[in-house]
Amino acid sequence: MTTTNSLTYDDLGSAAQRDRRRRILDATIALASKGGFDAVQMRAVAEQADVALGTLYRYFPSKIHLLVSALARQFEDTQSMVSRKPVPGETPSERVIYVLRRATRGMQGDANLTEALTRAFMFADASVATEIHVVGMQLTTMLNRAIKGDAYVEGEQPSDEEVAVARVISDVWLSALVSWVTGRATAEEVADHIETAVRLVLR
Numbered sequence: 001m002t003t004t005n006s007l008t009y010d011d012l013g014s015a016a017q018r019d020r021r022r023r024i025l026d027a028t029i030a031l032a033s034k035g036g037f038d039a040v041q042m043r044a045v046a047e048q049a050d051v052a053l054g055t056l057y058r059y060f061p062s063k064i065h066l067l068v069s070a071l072a073r074q075f076e077d078t079q080s081m082v083s084r085k086p087v088p089g090e091t092p093s094e095r096v097i098y099v100l101r102r103a104t105r106g107m108q109g110d111a112n113l114t115e116a117l118t119r120a121f122m123f124a125d126a127s128v129a130t131e132i133h134v135v136g137m138q139l140t141t142m143l144n145r146a147i148k149g150d151a152y153v154e155g156e157q158p159s160d161e162e163v164a165v166a167r168v169i170s171d172v173w174l175s176a177l178v179s180w181v182t183g184r185a186t187a188e189e190v191a192d193h194i195e196t197a198v199r200l201v202l203r
Contacts, residue, residue, distance in 0.1 A: 021059055023049040028070045032116035040067060040116055061127075067120030068131040074117065075138035078103045079145075087146045093202040095146040097195050100173055103142075104194065107177060108187055115181045121174065139173075140166040147202070165201060172197040 027048035031039045040063055046056040060066040082099055089095035107114040124132055143166040145152045158166070176193050179185035185193070 020049070020051055020055070024051060024056060024059055024066070025070050025073055028066050029074075029113060032067070032070070033110050033113045036112040037067070037116040037119045039112075042066075064120050064124050064128055065131055067117055068124055068128055068135060071117040071121060072131065072134045072138055074107075075103075075135060075142065078106065079138060079142040082142060083145060087149065089146075089149075091202075092147040092149070093199050095149055096143055096169065096198050096202065099142060099146045100169075100194050100198070101191060104173075104177070104187075104190065108180065108190075111181070114177060118174065118178050118181050122178065136167065136170065139170040143169055168201055169198060 024045060027045045028040055031041075031044055031048065042056060042063060043053055045066065046053045049056070051059075060069060082102070087095040087098055089098050107117075121132075121135070140158055140163055144158050144162055147162075147165070173194055176185065176190045179193075180187060180190045
């Protein structure tokens with residue numbers, strides 16, 4: 001583990017360490033919900049999570065690492081929610097649109113948090129590659145589950161083509177969210193843009 005990577009859940013050997021990581025991400029999300037990107041300051045996160053500032057930096061080397069990891073957890077929560085029952089829809093595009101609509105509504109319901117998470121994702125450079133990869137795999141799993149429907153096998157590794165398809169859809173979705181966060185598109189325009197893209201990619 002290099003100093004430029006966050007400590008993931010799997011890196012932590014004890015329940016206390018995993019709880020500390022959870023508290024840190026909880027505090028990050030709470031601060032971002034109140035004040036967006038600028039409200040997430042490392043010292044404020046440490047105080048709210050009740051950890052030493054040095055400990056916070058051992059878990060997350062920077063604010064961007066922290067927020068991208070929070071984004072991954074948001075997607076993990078969405079994925080967990082979606083996996084509880086079959087995704088409705090007769091076709092892959094219908095199922096993917098359903099999942100993305102649900103995820104989009106959730107993110108649009110907290111504009112400050114979405115602004116913080118999407119800004120961090122845009123600002124992330126090569127030093128945050130591990131965290132970006134985690135986000136990408138969360139999205140790939142969520143979208144492949146929707147694309148395959150009943151044929152989806154839990155834990156099965158996606159093919160290169162499946163990863164590529166999920167990446168294209170994910171890029172469009174995140175770009176649409178950025179347009180909404182920055183006021184360049186309405187929620188309705190975002191939904192229409194995503195639906196058009198999904199139908200074109202999966203036709």
